[in-house]
Amino acid sequence: xxxxxxxxxxxxxxxxxxxxxxxxxxxxxxxxxxxxxxxxxxxxxxxxxxxxxxxxxxxxxxxxxxxxxxxxxxxxxxxxxxxxxxxxxxxxxxxxxxxxxxxxxxxxxxxxxxxxxxxxxxxxxxxxxxxxxxxxxxxxxxxxxxxxxxxxxxx
Amino acid sequence: xxxxxxxxxxxxxxxxxxxxxxxxxxxxxxxxxxxxxxxxxxxxxxxxxxxxxxxxxxxxxxxxxxxxxxxxxxxxxxxxxxxxxxxxxxxxxxxxxxxxxxxxxxxxxxxxxxxxxxxxxxxxxxxxxxxxxxxxxxxxxxxxxxxxxxxxxxxxxxxxxxxxxxxxxxxxxxxxxxxxxxxxxxxxxxxxxxxxxxxxxxxxxxxxxxxxxxxxxxxxxxxxxxxxxxxxxxxxxxxxxxxxxxxxxxxxxxxxxxxxxxxxxxxxxxxxxxxxxxxxxxxxxxxxxxxxxxxxxxxxxxxxxxxxxxxxxxxxxxxxxxxxxxxxxxxxxxxxxxxxxxxxxxxxxxxxxxxxxxxxxxxxxxxxxxxxxxxx
Numbered sequence: 001x002x003x004x005x006x007x008x009x010x011x012x013x014x015x016x017x018x019x020x021x022x023x024x025x026x027x028x029x030x031x032x033x034x035x036x037x038x039x040x041x042x043x044x045x046x047x048x049x050x051x052x053x054x055x056x057x058x059x060x061x062x063x064x065x066x067x068x069x070x071x072x073x074x075x076x077x078x079x080x081x082x083x084x085x086x087x088x089x090x091x092x093x094x095x096x097x098x099x100x101x102x103x104x105x106x107x108x109x110x111x112x113x114x115x116x117x118x119x120x121x122x123x124x125x126x127x128x129x130x131x132x133x134x135x136x137x138x139x140x141x142x143x144x145x146x147x148x149x150x151x152x153x154x155x
Numbered sequence: 156x157x158x159x160x161x162x163x164x165x166x167x168x169x170x171x172x173x174x175x176x177x178x179x180x181x182x183x184x185x186x187x188x189x190x191x192x193x194x195x196x197x198x199x200x201x202x203x204x205x206x207x208x209x210x211x212x213x214x215x216x217x218x219x220x221x222x223x224x225x226x227x228x229x230x231x232x233x234x235x236x237x238x239x240x241x242x243x244x245x246x247x248x249x250x251x252x253x254x255x256x257x258x259x260x261x262x263x264x265x266x267x268x269x270x271x272x273x274x275x276x277x278x279x280x281x282x283x284x285x286x287x288x289x290x291x292x293x294x295x296x297x298x299x300x301x302x303x304x305x306x307x308x309x310x311x312x313x314x315x316x317x318x319x320x321x322x323x324x325x326x327x328x329x330x331x332x333x334x335x336x337x338x339x340x341x342x343x344x345x346x347x348x349x350x351x352x353x354x355x356x357x358x359x360x361x362x363x364x365x366x367x368x369x370x371x372x373x374x375x376x377x378x379x380x381x382x383x384x385x386x387x388x389x390x391x392x393x394x395x396x397x398x399x400x401x402x403x404x405x406x407x408x409x410x411x412x413x414x415x416x417x418x419x420x421x422x423x424x425x426x427x428x429x430x431x432x433x434x435x436x437x438x439x440x441x442x443x444x445x446x447x448x449x450x451x452x453x454x455x456x457x458x459x460x461x462x463x464x465x466x467x468x469x470x471x472x473x474x475x476x477x478x479x480x481x482x483x484x485x486x487x488x489x490x491x492x493x494x495x496x497x498x499x500x501x502x503x504x505x506x507x508x509x510x511x512x513x514x515x516x517x518x519x520x521x522x523x524x525x526x527x528x529x530x531x
Contacts, residue, residue: 056376056379059493061478061489061491063480079390082394082397086465107377107379118213128161131206132205132206133205143214
């Protein structure tokens with residue numbers, strides 16, 4: 001962890017360092033910042049944030065926007081500052097794929113597995129990409145997508 | 156920490172056996188399966204399998220109006236129901252652009268801290284049962300009875316309180332509440348101190364807990380845990396202080412930390428946090444302004460403007476966040492629950508590798524996980 005102050009200036013640094021990969025930077029409230037990122041650059045951007053003191057991956061979630069895209073949303077924060085950065089990466093809905101963060105943040109593992117089983121987003125290089133909460137038979141159902149019709153009642 | 160530690164990678168060798176703990180077991184309430192590959196008494200690999208009570212809450216919430224979701228947030232974890240109500244209401248309030256009244260903020264702090272008290276009491280009680288002190292469990296449940304009665308007097312229910320509302324709370328304190336609360340909390344303070352002294356001096360208890368299941372500050376940070384397990388390792392991470400919400404800014408309290416990061420330290424943090432919670436409630440009862448406990452017009456049918464919020468709260472178990480996306484309709488477009496117990500449960504298998512089978516119960520219970528919230 002660096003000694004530098006962890007505050008909103010990171011967003012300026014982030015957009016300067018990754019000119020093409022970061023867009024729509026917004027600071028809606030004092031402790032929140034939002035940006036849109038290029039899904040191909042997610043590992044480099046997260047490594048940059050980790051090197052700048054953002055050592056706590058709070059959450060990974062998926063959001064479905066039919067018909068053509070799914071968003072992967074990362075909430076990154078720090079153990080020593082209250083700023084939460086929300087990063088959104090859009091991936092195509094018919095073949096959602098994004099790099100895994102397991103090598104950068106250890107706890108990304110379960111969040112990625114959960115997002116995979118609920119949305120079908122494949123996290124490449126995740127060491128153990130299989131269902132976590134659902135039963136094995138439900139792999140391929142993607143229940144949190146908006147057009148999910150329901151699993152047959154087998155009881 | 157490597158990812159190999161979180162799953163069983165190969166079938167057991169002739170010198171090893173595979174031990175299934177669960178899904179039904181006495182370690183913690185709620186079913187989960189803990190697979191251990193052991194060689195003699197030592198755990199070589201551990202894998203946690205969850206999802207036995209997966210309720211699909213995030214999907215259910217997308218199909219309910221904002222007010223209908225409110226009682227369901229209780230059910231995420233019944234021991235933290237007030238915190239869950241509160242964090243959800245703060246999220247919706249931010250979307251609506253309203254604020255709770257001053258008195259409501261104090262009332263919410265009081266119920267949140269009472270909630271933390273009863274959660275810690277039950278957590279420690281269950282833990283002490285697992286290390287062989289059934290008597291302490293009975294004591295803790297006796298103490299908890301008083302706290303639950305205090306909650307019942309305000310909210311009308313002993314579990315799943317459903318107390319916070321958008322812009323306020325459901326009702327005011329009953330008459331004579333302050334005296335009743337001060338009496339019960341004064342008793343509780345004495346009892347907690349006495350239990351702390353008992354646990355800190357019992358040689359058998361010390362041998363079961365000291366130096367067992369050590370989680371250093373660096374490891375805890377890498378594993379992404381928060382709450383008492385992180386503070387037991389010496390990291391002063393408490394959202395009440397870090398990102399003050401409600402009226403925590405005006406209140407005086409210490410963030411309890413320990414340095415060892417072992418089972419003993421995690422329980423000690425909870426014991427000392429209870430004393431701080433009592434102190435917070437006493438201050439609230441003194442400082443609380445009079446006035447309305449809710450906004451004049453309580454929005455029952457709410458259509459927040461499009462947007463998204465990520466409010467966080469210091470739950471009894473750690474960092475609770477809710478990511479709510481509104482599309483302008485009366486139902487949320489996406490509702491993500493980031494629970495503290497999920498993060499803590501993920502950190503359990505690497506913590507168990509290299510320890511003895513006899514310590515599994517102590518380590519697992521000291522993390523104070525909640526299966527209902529892990530599975531959601």
